[in-house]
Amino acid sequence: MATLDLAVAGLRPHKRDALRELGIMSLNGMFDEMDGVAVLRQATEHLLPGDLAIVSSFGADSSVLLHMVAQVDKSLPVYFLETGKHFPETLDYVETLKRQLGLTNVVALHPDAKDIARFDPTGDLWETDPDSCCHIRKTEPLDEAVKGFGGWVTGRKRYQTAERGVLPHFELTSDDRIKVNPLAYFSDADIVSYKLKYGLPEHPLYAKGYKSIGCAPCTSIVAEGEDPRAGRWRGLNKKECGIHFDFNGAIAKPMANQELNLFKDGAFVADPFHSWAEGDDAGSVSYTHIPLAVFVENRDAVLANPHPVGLLVSPADDVMAVKGDLDRFSSIAINFPAYTDGRGYSSARLLVERLGYKGEVRAVGDVLHDQIQLMRRCGITAFVVKHEPTKKALIDGKLATVDIFYQPVGLTEIPVGTRPFLRRAVENA
Ligand code: SF4
Incomplete structure (x- = not known):
């Protein structure tokens, strides 16, 4: 044969x-x-x-x-x-x-x-x-x-x-x-x-x-x-x-003494991923979010890496630079270094809406209670949360809600404009 x-x-x-x-x-x-x-x-x-x-x-x-x-x-x-x-x-x-x-x-x-x-x-x-x-x-x-x-x-x-x-x-x-x-x-x-x-x-x-x-x-x-x-x-x-x-x-990584910080599908669960560390080798890491700039520099090594890996997107990164390689990543982490920095929302929307990425998109960094619904609207489905009041709100199911959108996303949200009578019209509808 x-x-x-x-x-x-x-x-x-x-x-x-x-x-x-x-x-x-x-x-x-x-x-x-x-x-x-x-x-x-x-x-x-x-x-x-x-x-x-x-x-x-x-x-x-x-x-x-x-x-x-x-x-x-x-x-x-x-x-x-x-x-x-x-x-x-x-x-x-x-x-x-x-x-x-x-x-x-x-x-x-x-x-x-x-x-x-x-x-x-x-x-x-x-x-x-x-x-x-x-x-x-x-x-x-x-x-x-x-x-x-x-x-x-x-x-x-x-x-x-x-x-x-x-x-x-x-x-x-x-x-x-x-x-x-x-x-x-x-x-x-x-x-x-x-x-x-x-x-x-x-x-x-x-x-x-x-x-x-x-x-x-x-x-x-x-x-x-x-x-x-x-x-x-x-x-x-x-x-x-x-x-x-x-x-x-994927099952949990060893969890003894490990805090559960990953909120996904309605619960805090064990996180199979590690953070990228100085000295890591992009060609052999496993279950690690590789920074986008490192991926671009070491693309061939990452594509040849036999293990599941993810991608870490920082605010200044252009996700369009990796559009042809997205199916290599089991998870994409978007970093929100400060709650005032909204660039991660744009990256998430590009990945999910324009590039059609279907894997896990997670928020990491300064992930706070009030942002979670906004992140979800942009296609983020998992959240690494270290802020204790936010954790408690998630566990208790007490998330802030927003139902008026000045900047609608996707096809289902309707812009209401900024004028008070328009907002009242939607609120009373
Ligand atoms: S002893 Fe440990 S490794 Fe062996 S089956 Fe039980 S849980 Fe798994």
């Missing part, structure tokens, strides 16, 4: 993306739903040879994907997220599968010791903030490991959760990687019969009622007939650890 050459030299990135998407769509149509080995072979031998990692939890179903890996190439890199919270039986199972399947390149990924010391010194973050616990123990180590790869292989299946119900064999991620899901169409029964057919060893806890196995504190036994994943984060509104979220589903 011919190599699918997705690196089309000389094309601007968004055109390349369109071609990649087309390539992904046709790839998804090429394979029999159940032929996971063919999917894996296509990915490892043709699509991304030498540039693909396997990620495995070594949980209840992991032997199926790993058996397929062993058929294709026993030396493929297999990453195991060693969170430090696994059952001892899982660690034994890693050794069992390595030995039995002959896998020669299984690598354990550990969380950064500095993150653990800072955010989870007592080891109970899973209890108070499981999203952050998964972030430092799984997402961050995996992000670091897969940085050097063009894609990675997962063992996810459609039947597992409603969110996975449309999972294809090949996915294109927003950071320009390809995720390969050879088992996407396997049912629970298919997994069982595959294990039987090839005599694969069961996870030692499977027979004890653990049907989906992750970290020990967050995994429980499921009852007969219960959804196998019901035993994961039982009682919490959490279904994924976060390693499979793309930007729009």
Whole structure:
């Protein structure tokens, strides 16, 4: 089979993306739903040879994907997220599968010791903030490991959760990687019969009622007939650890001792973004708002940066300078250094109304109670608020309202002029 050459030299990135998407769509149509080995072979031998990692939890179903890996190439890199919270039986199972399947390149990924010391010194973050616990123990180590790869292989299946119900064999991620899901169409029964057919060893806890196995504190036994994943984060509104979220589903960064300052969709939420810092590298930062001037100077490096990034617009910046690159940014932060400086409103309107930017537009800087409705009118949907009275007003739902507009925006606001009788006419209407 011919190599699918997705690196089309000389094309601007968004055109390349369109071609990649087309390539992904046709790839998804090429394979029999159940032929996971063919999917894996296509990915490892043709699509991304030498540039693909396997990620495995070594949980209840992991032997199926790993058996397929062993058929294709026993030396493929297999990453195991060693969170430090696994059952001892899982660690034994890693050794069992390595030995039995002959896998020669299984690598354990550990969380950064500095993150653990800072955010989870007592080891109970899973209890108070499981999203952050998964972030430092799984997402961050995996992000670091897969940085050097063009894609990675997962063992996810459609039947597992409603969110996975449309999972294809090949996915294109927003950071320009390809995720390969050879088992996407396997049912629970298919997994069982595959294990039987090839005599694969069961996870030692499977027979004890653990049907989906992750970290020990967050995994429980499921009852007969219960959804196998019901035993994961039982009682919490959490279904994924976060390693499979793309930007729009980004989970919280570690939040221990972190104040919630981002107001979005009616609540203060964890902010996945960092501020740009002196010495940051535009080509490798992740979840950072890159100042517009830095972006212009380092455009090629930012476009080649594999991570989600945002853009920081200052009052004197001309957003038209980046109009062709807006789809590179997951979020745009508009700086209001003083409440008297209104230039950010114009930038927001240009981005949203004229340039059609669809991502998050957030206000940062001197964001005060009275400005929020005005900012919303200009297309700003998120607010980084540090002013305590403003925070309280937002939490209490007590925002100042304005209903007379001398400078209407969009198509729905009607100018009323400055004359008192015109204002009275609108007020009495
Ligand atoms: S599954 Fe639980 S213990 Fe493991 S990283 Fe996530 S929250 Fe922490």
